[in-house]
Amino acid sequence: MEQGARRVSEVLAMSSSIDPKKRYLIVNADDLGVSRSVNRAIFEAFERGIVTSASLMATGDEFDNAIDGALARPRLGVGVHLVLHDERPVAPVARIPALVGRDGRMKSLGSVVRALFFGRIPREQIEIEYAAQIERVRARGLQPTHLDSHCHLHALPALGRIVHELGAKNGIVCARRPEFSSLSEFQGAPISRYPLSILITLSNKFGSKSDRLTTPDEFVGLVKSGEVDAAWVERALSKLTRGKISELMVHPSDGSDGGDADAKYGANRRRTEFEAVTAPQVRAALARYDVELVDYRFLAAR
Secondary structure, X not given: OOOOOOEHHHHHOOXXXXXXXXXXXXXXXXXXOOOHHXXXXXXXXXXXXXXXXXXXXXXXXXXXXXXXXXXXOOOOEEEEXXXXXXXXXXXXXXXXXXXXXXXXXXXXXXXXXXXXXXXXXXXXXXXXXXXXXXXXXXXXXXOOXXXXXXXXXXXXXXXXXXXXXXXXXXXXXXEOOOOOOOHHXXXXXXXXXXXXXXXXXXXXXXXXXXXXXXXXXEEEOOOOOOOOOHHHHHHHHHOOXXXXXXXXXXXXXXXOOOOOOOOOOOHHHHHHHHHHHOOHHHHHHHHHOOEEEEOHHHHHOO
16 A cells, blocks of 8 residues: 555545445444444344444453454454543553553543643553554454544544554554534534534644545544434435545444433434434435445455
8 A cells, every 4th residue: 555645535536446426335333342232233233224334342341242243244344443541451551551540441531632632641552552452353353444433532633643553554454534524414413512523623634644544535423423313314325425435423222221321322322323224214215315335345445
């Protein structure tokens, strides 16, 4: 692969197999491995819905179950969902003391973001933990199709550089592009998501970093994250750009998760997302809007 970033639009120019009239879509389910209920929903949404790809948490409590399920479904594209907060680390705690709290788990999202902002987490420790997560997945016989990150932290330039470098070192060609694609994504999204979505997008778009991995042309679902339903997915399909490869992010679960069911990313909202990506009307909309489902391997091959 050539040095330097290659946007999909550049890659597609080299290929005659892309139909400019079609819309190409990766439907990626995040958080594979976090729980059995999420695992079941992702695998079912792959088998009878529109999910084509998943992002696996090497830190997840149900990592082993997720790996077994992924290896049994080789047509499902699986990447690594890199985690830097709240979960149990994969690397030895002694090697990443700035990331870990007294309870042995990685520190909270807010604590990690503040520490990153003030330069209190050595780059080496971030690289050690991220590399350990990638290696845990590869050691089980699964070559990741792509890299992305929990809460889109790789939109931060310092982390983005690490993610792209680790991808190149590990033969991983693709990464998520955490940016909203158009203002139409704000339609029907909660106003509370506006500031964070804009911040993530600006950080990724204008941050000083050197992308080495190929990213999709468009990313859909940033503003609506945790709030996706079937009607919204149908509308999103109609607005995808023809001749481009886009990624739609979802967070499905079968609804049996514990905790506050009505919380953001709680069981009820995740169940709604599962229903959206398995809804017959959504599958019917694929043909209506000339959408071809693909995964990151399709992107990597172009």
